[in-house]
Amino acid sequence: MPNRPPSSPELHHALRLFCLGCFFDISRELDGGASIEVDIVEHRGGGPSGLFEYDEKIGAFIATRADRLLAREDAVRALAALKLEPATGLVAQGHLERYESEDDALRRGILLPLLADVGEDCQRFDWSDAAFERAYRELETRLFGNAHHYRAIAPLVGLTARDAFELGCGTRVRHANPGELDAAAEAGVIPLDFGREYDRQLVLEIEIYTHDSTPPDAPAMVARAVSTLRLTIPGALAAGPGIVEYLDGHLYGLRKVGDITSRLPTGEPTRLDQFRGRIAGEVFRRLSGPADDPELLEALDRWELALFHQGPLRAEGLREALVQLLGGDDGAWAAAMRASALVGETPDERAQLLEGLVSLVEGNGPGAQGEEVLRRALVAAVRADSRGELMATLDNTLLGVPAAAAATDRRALPIRELLLAT
Numbered sequence: 001m002p003n004r005p006p007s008s009p010e011l012h013h014a015l016r017l018f019c020l021g022c023f024f025d026i027s028r029e030l031d032g033g034a035s036i037e038v039d040i041v042e043h044r045g046g047g048p049s050g051l052f053e054y055d056e057k058i059g060a061f062i063a064t065r066a067d068r069l070l071a072r073e074d075a076v077r078a079l080a081a082l083k084l085e086p087a088t089g090l091v092a093q094g095h096l097e098r099y100e101s102e103d104d105a106l107r108r109g110i111l112l113p114l115l116a117d118v119g120e121d122c123q124r125f126d127w128s129d130a131a132f133e134r135a136y137r138e139l140e141t142r143l144f145g146n147a148h149h150y151r152a153i154a155p156l157v158g159l160t161a162r163d164a165f166e167l168g169c170g171t172r173v174r175h176a177n178p179g180e181l182d183a184a185a186e187a188g189v190i191p192l193d194f195g196r197e198y199d200r201q202l203v204l205e206i207e208i209y210t211h212d213s214t215p216p217d218a219p220a221m222v223a224r225a226v227s228t229l230r231l232t233i234p235g236a237l238a239a240g241p242g243i244v245e246y247l248d249g250h251l252y253g254l255r256k257v258g259d260i261t262s263r264l265p266t267g268e269p270t271r272l273d274q275f276r277g278r279i280a281g282e283v284f285r286r287l288s289g290p291a292d293d294p295e296l297l298e299a300l301d302r303w304e305l306a307l308f309h310q311g312p313l314r315a316e317g318l319r320e321a322l323v324q325l326l327g328g329d330d331g332a333w334a335a336a337m338r339a340s341a342l343v344g345e346t347p348d349e350r351a352q353l354l355e356g357l358v359s360l361v362e363g364n365g366p367g368a369q370g371e372e373v374l375r376r377a378l379v380a381a382v383r384a385d386s387r388g389e390l391m392a393t394l395d396n397t398l399l400g401v402p403a404a405a406a407a408t409d410r411r412a413l414p415i416r417e418l419l420l421a422t
Helices: 009-031 058-063 066-070 073-083 088-093 102-120 129-144 182-187 218-232 274-287 294-306 311-326 332-343 347-361 368-383 387-399 403-408 415-421
Strands: 038-043 051-056 148-157 165-168 171-175 202-210 242-247 250-256
Touching: 009 058, 009 066, 009 073, 009 102, 009 129, 058 066, 058 102, 066 102, 073 102, 102 129, 148 218, 165 274, 171 218, 182 242, 182 250, 202 218, 218 242, 218 250, 218 274, 218 294, 218 368, 274 368, 294 311, 294 368, 311 332, 311 347, 311 368, 311 387, 332 347, 332 368, 332 387, 347 368, 368 387
Parallel strands: none
Antiparallel strands: 038 051, 148 202, 148 242, 165 171, 171 202, 242 250
16 A cells, blocks of 8 residues: 555644654663563464464553653644644543543543553564554544444333334434443443343434534434334333444444433333334434424423323323423413313314313323323424424314415414404
């Protein structure tokens, strides 16, 4: 492969001086009698006995001297050069879980691994320009590649599916692969019996290519996906509590999701099928767009919080969500009538649905029917192009205004006048 100039000559120069200085420091120590521990590795061939070789533990040797090496003046200059490159921010962010500061993450997440890579390619720290160039080129590809390949994986609980489903925006539901959640298991942030119970076999995966210098907000993205699934396929499901992140194919970090996302609401596990999967994908893409309807988002938040309560608290949360969604300036009764008109297809069905919503509005308890009407109304509102136009259409439906007349006559009576007249 022909040599190409470095993307950042200043960074290349600073890191080369850092590695050269550390090699000089370590070589003096080795000349003074220090030794590098080795592992004896057996490579079996075709014969009865294998071939043994000594594998020097370069990384461990450097790690035990990290504080001294990182205090060198050339290490200080190398750190300053790294901080001038915006591309190093994304890599550093992935190490902040383990280190105290971004500076420490850059030192121990970039400088020391680079030094170890060069050292492992040399014999007893006998400097080689070619070894440094190979290690630096790999680091540069990681930092300055066209885009970073980012993946975040969270375990799902309470959901089953036969096939994988694309929700959109690089987010999908699929079956878990062996080993990809090991970091969460080791940290104790994986659901009990995950991988063994029938409703604990799936993961939520986010996969994107990013040029940004900061990692994506994986907890927020997972929370949005879980809210979408709870809304479109009713049942008790959750994700997390840990999210395992990968950057360019390497383990990147481990983060936790919020309490609402990782808690299981009351209810039974549910199944994701093709029909619900398509609706979930549409709702998720809508919710991933610009947040231009704060009242709708508030209604969704109140509805989801109510799932974790029972009795009066649950009923109150659902009623507030209903009013926020379809009440406008007209209150709870108008919201109930609009919801029944939105979900019901015939006058008789709307009258039946309205009974459940009236119980909710009057504080007689949530009721299964009222809850289901509210959930379906939320889905319809998210899928609509405009919640305001949707409410106007529902008012005209309640007033018996034909669709053609409503389209040409914007002076149709508002729902509040119908209520005052009855």
